[in-house]
Amino acid sequence: MKIGVYICQCGINISQTVDVEEVVKYASTLPSVEVARFYKYMCSDPGQELIKKDIKEMKLDRVVVASCSPRMHEPTFRAVLEDMGMNPYYFEMVNLREHCSWVHEDKDRATAKAKHLVEGAVARATFLEPLEKKEVSVIPRALVVGGGIAGIQAALEIAEKGFKVYLVERNPSIGGHMAQLDKTFPTMDCSACILTPKMVDVARHPNIELFTYSEVQDVEGYIGNFKVKIKKKPRYVDIEKCVGCGACAEACRLHNRIPNEFDMKMSKRSAIYVPFPQSVPLKYTIDPETCITLKTGKCGDHALCIEACDDRNAIDFDQKEEIVEVEVGTIVVATGYELFDPAKKAEYGYGQYDNVITGLEFERLVSASGPTEGHVEINGKKPKKVVFIQCVGSRDKETNEYCSRVCCMYTAKQAHMVKDKIPDADLIIYFTDVRAFGKGFEEFYNRVQGEGITYRRRDLGDPIKVNKQGDRVVVKAKGHPDIEADLVVLATGIIPRKDSKELSRILNINQSADGFFLEAHPKLRPVDTFTDGIFLAGCCQSPKDIPDAVAQASGAAVRAAEPLAAGKVEVEAISANIDEDLCSGCRICEDLCAYSALEFDEKDKIMRVNDVLCKGCGSCASACPTGCISMKHFDMKQLLAQIGGLVG
Amino acid sequence: MKEKFEPNIIGFLCNWCSYAGADLAGTSRIQYPPNLKVIRVMCSGRVNPIFVINALQQGADGVLIGGCHPGDCHYERGNYLARRRMAVLKNLLEYTGIDSNRVRMTWVSAAEGHKFAEVVKEVTEDIRKLGPMQHFRRENKW
Ligand SMILES: Cc1cc2nc3c(=O)[nH]c(=O)nc-3n(C[C@H](O)[C@H](O)[C@H](O)COP(=O)(O)OP(=O)(O)OC[C@H]3O[C@@H](n4cnc5c(N)ncnc54)[C@H](O)[C@@H]3O)c2cc1C
Numbered sequence A: 001m002k003i004g005v006y007i008c009q010c011g012i013n014i015s016q017t018v019d020v021e022e023v024v025k026y027a028s029t030l031p032s033v034e035v036a037r038f039y040k041y042m043c044s045d046p047g048q049e050l051i052k053k054d055i056k057e058m059k060l061d062r063v064v065v066a067s068c069s070p071r072m073h074e075p076t077f078r079a080v081l082e083d084m085g086m087n088p089y090y091f092e093m094v095n096l097r098e099h100c101s102w103v104h105e106d107k108d109r110a111t112a113k114a115k116h117l118v119e120g121a122v123a124r125a126t127f128l129e130p131l132e133k134k135e136v137s138v139i140p141r142a143l144v145v146g147g148g149i150a151g152i153q154a155a156l157e158i159a160e161k162g163f164k165v166y167l168v169e170r171n172p173s174i175g176g177h178m179a180q181l182d183k184t185f186p187t188m189d190c191s192a193c194i195l196t197p198k199m200v201d202v203a204r205h206p207n208i209e210l211f212t213y214s215e216v217q218d219v220e221g222y223i224g225n226f227k228v229k230i231k232k233k234p235r236y237v238d239i240e241k242c243v244g245c246g247a248c249a250e251a252c253r254l255h256n257r258i259p260n261e262f263d264m265k266m267s268k269r270s271a272i273y274v275p276f277p278q279s280v281p282l283k284y285t286i287d288p289e290t291c292i293t294l295k296t297g298k299c300g301d302h303a304l305c306i307e308a309c310d311d312r313n314a315i316d317f318d319q320k321e322e323i324v325e326v327e328v329g330t331i332v333v334a335t336g337y338e339l340f341d342p343a344k345k346a347e348y349g350y351g352q353y354d355n356v357i358t359g360l361e362f363e364r365l366v367s368a369s370g371p372t373e374g375h376v377e378i379n380g381k382k383p384k385k386v387v388f389i390q391c392v393g394s395r396d397k398e399t400n401e402y403c404s405r406v407c408c409m410y411t412a413k414q415a416h417m418v419k420d421k422i423p424d425a426d427l428i429i430y431f432t433d434v435r436a437f438g439k440g441f442e443e444f445y446n447r448v449q450g451e452g453i454t455y456r457r458r459d460l461g462d463p464i465k466v467n468k469q470g471d472r473v474v475v476k477a478k479g480h481p482d483i484e485a486d487l488v489v490l491a492t493g494i495i496p497r498k499d500s501k502e503l504s505r506i507l508n509i510n511q512s513a514d515g516f517f518l519e520a521h522p523k524l525r526p527v528d529t530f531t532d533g534i535f536l537a538g539c540c541q542s543p544k545d546i547p548d549a550v551a552q553a554s555g556a557a558v559r560a561a562e563p564l565a566a567g568k569v570e571v572e573a574i575s576a577n578i579d580e581d582l583c584s585g586c587r588i589c590e591d592l593c594a595y596s597a598l599e600f601d602e603k604d605k606i607m608r609v610n611d612v613l614c615k616g617c618g619s620c621a622s623a624c625p626t627g628c629i630s631m632k633h634f635d636m637k638q639l640l641a642q643i644g645g646l647v648g
Numbered sequence B: 001m002k003e004k005f006e007p008n009i010i011g012f013l014c015n016w017c018s019y020a021g022a023d024l025a026g027t028s029r030i031q032y033p034p035n036l037k038v039i040r041v042m043c044s045g046r047v048n049p050i051f052v053i054n055a056l057q058q059g060a061d062g063v064l065i066g067g068c069h070p071g072d073c074h075y076e077r078g079n080y081l082a083r084r085r086m087a088v089l090k091n092l093l094e095y096t097g098i099d100s101n102r103v104r105m106t107w108v109s110a111a112e113g114h115k116f117a118e119v120v121k122e123v124t125e126d127i128r129k130l131g132p133m134q135h136f137r138r139e140n141k142w
Helices: A020-028 A045-058 A070-083 A097-101 A107-126 A149-160 A176-180 A191-204 A247-251 A292-296 A304-312 A359-366 A407-421 A441-449 A500-507 A546-566 A636-647 B018-027 B049-058 B078-095 B113-130
Strands: A003-008 A033-039 A062-067 A091-095 A134-137 A141-145 A164-168 A208-211 A214-222 A225-232 A322-328 A330-333 A356-358 A385-392 A426-431 A454-457 A465-469 A472-476 A483-485 A487-492 A534-536 A568-571 A576-578 A598-601 A606-609 A629-631 B009-014 B036-041 B062-067 B103-107
Touching (some): A003 A045, A003 A107, A020 A033, A062 A070, A070 A091, A091 A097, A091 A107, A107 B036, A141 A149, A141 A546, A149 A164, A149 A176, A149 A191, A149 A208, A149 A330, A149 A546, A164 A214, A164 A225, A176 A359, A191 A208, A214 A500, A225 A330, A330 A546, A356 A359, A385 A407, A385 A472, A385 A483, A407 A426, A407 A487, A534 A546, A576 A606, A636 B009, A636 B036, B009 B018, B009 B049, B009 B113, B018 B036, B018 B113, B036 B113, B049 B062, B049 B078, B062 B078, B062 B113
Parallel strands (some): A003 A033, A062 A091, A141 A164, A141 A330, A330 A534, A356 A487, A385 A426, A385 A487, A426 A454, B009 B036, B009 B062
Antiparallel strands (some): A134 A568, A225 A322, A465 A472, A598 A606
């Protein structure tokens, strides 16, 4: 056996805490090591060439590279072996950077540790076996979860590439938060004007099948072959028959009585409703929480909506929840965000005084299609003094440490809109730092400042207090004179969806510490998750504005379409293997497998592994009393040898 | 005075959570003692109690097993299996006169770089207190 060992300096990332030459010297003394070298960047072309040359000239059997995390470069080096006609599983990697040089300061001890890490890898490499990569076929369809701007963009792009897309949206209409916005910074184009054509494109696209008022209930399988259960909540309206005329809503006994969520409860709807006039699909939904028939079984002497619907007969109180199963090759998650509830910070007076509203409520207030038809009014009066407070639930250790990225700009936008509608209004913005980082943002901010709007810096450590005074409120901020205001607008931060945890479990993806979904690499794989075949788009990954959400969605669409176009993908060859001579047929392993990959062979009275179902976790191998189950690439021999090397 | 005892600790970390958490500690340059040496496994459910005993036999003074948080297992329930196995193993160790604190099971997610570093600090101190492992040592030359 001939092993080649390659230690990477990673510029100085590794070599400044690990004496790389020492490690090379040590590695050369280990059994079977034919050659040990170090190089500045092993992953670079010359680095890879170095390995290739040795493989060729020295006829190496195994290659060990000690550099960064295998979660980063294992595929790179496996490809080097493959290029040289070697089996890629003859490669072993040592994580010297993330697990050693970056986390230790003491050079002697870090070097000693590095030697043992390398020794463990060499020991394990001795026992590595060649494996065949598994190739699986890919179902040429995709699932997009969430129909905000990010989900819409991703769905349209995948569909345009010629693949079928199932778009699942929880609400009765697609559109997400963007549908609620009036104008968009920094260009001030009308949100609905740019969004609704895209919503219509989704509905019309022959490759998109839209599931609104629906949720993903369960996902099974793996890249190329996901089985998805979609729960269609009952709308109590047959969407094939409903023409969206709205006669039912006009007739409803609760007409204009139910707070409309789309308008942040500032307007009223009926129990049968569409969230907003441009809803897609333009189909009515009956709200089971308020509908008299659904709650009491009886609505007066007869349900007026049924009567109004007349011979279209679209209303169906017997509709039941339905589970639809679809199969897809890849999934894009675009479930967006929620907003911080400012009532959690009582000092702002939100929920206590009518004069205090949130930024999203303001969007509805200023919108021509909103509750006041675009008149900025509070308690029926035009506000003359308006205060905006930024960083409510952002950049604050008590609530959310991160910056929500959009509030500086939407506050500037909203101040500009007030100025536009009420030119003599006096506007003050409390900010922490104005973050105007995007294209055209700084220019927009300068423009708004030039409109006579006062920017005052707040200290996040000192709470701003809002108190009632007559029908106005007084805003007290440390270091600034008090302001008597007619209206206070709170720029509430973007937070992860409440059900993110649940969805992360359904999809088997991770969340970062802040609760948003975690990307596979913060820089180089920003739309991938750790689960192959599942990608992220929009605010579900982190707070972002519309241009960034759309850009990420386009990226996710490309990533999701790649396997669909290829028609097949390689999956890890790591799976369980049963030694038939040793298996006693005790069936202990059978129930441990979460994927039903182990089946009892009634004839031979032994267990058999279904290679396609096995995901290689190794839970069965650890339980087998006869030790007949081995895990390819994580075999007992290999691991015990590695332990021996590590303990030194 | 005698030199400070530096325990030799082997860690089995699941690829999806704890190993990624350790990587994050690295990228974030969070410092922790170099006593832990890590073996990557696909799932904490892969950790056969034999591995742990073997590590103690071959010269480790302690063993850390890191898996996904309960409910977050990449393979649905491998972490629960690991937890049960380690509970049984710890009983067995106590029975043979070995302090079961030499073996520790922990949950670290891919986002918990800080937690990972904290756990390594704790485990290193705990095992330092227990002193060198002297039971059933044996050479296992690979
Ligand atoms: C007050 C305010 C003003 C703003 N102004 C601007 C602006 O002027 N310019 C700008 O660029 N950006 C602005 N933004 C930011 C903008 O709203 C976001 O960038 C954008 O809406 C993100 O889109 P998204 O698709 O990621 O998320 P969302 O819009 O939140 O869409 C997510 C969709 O997924 C659905 N969903 C959620 N969970 C599930 C589930 N489990 N199953 C199925 N469906 C689900 C939701 O119902 C929703 O339809 C503003 C934000 C706020 C709060």
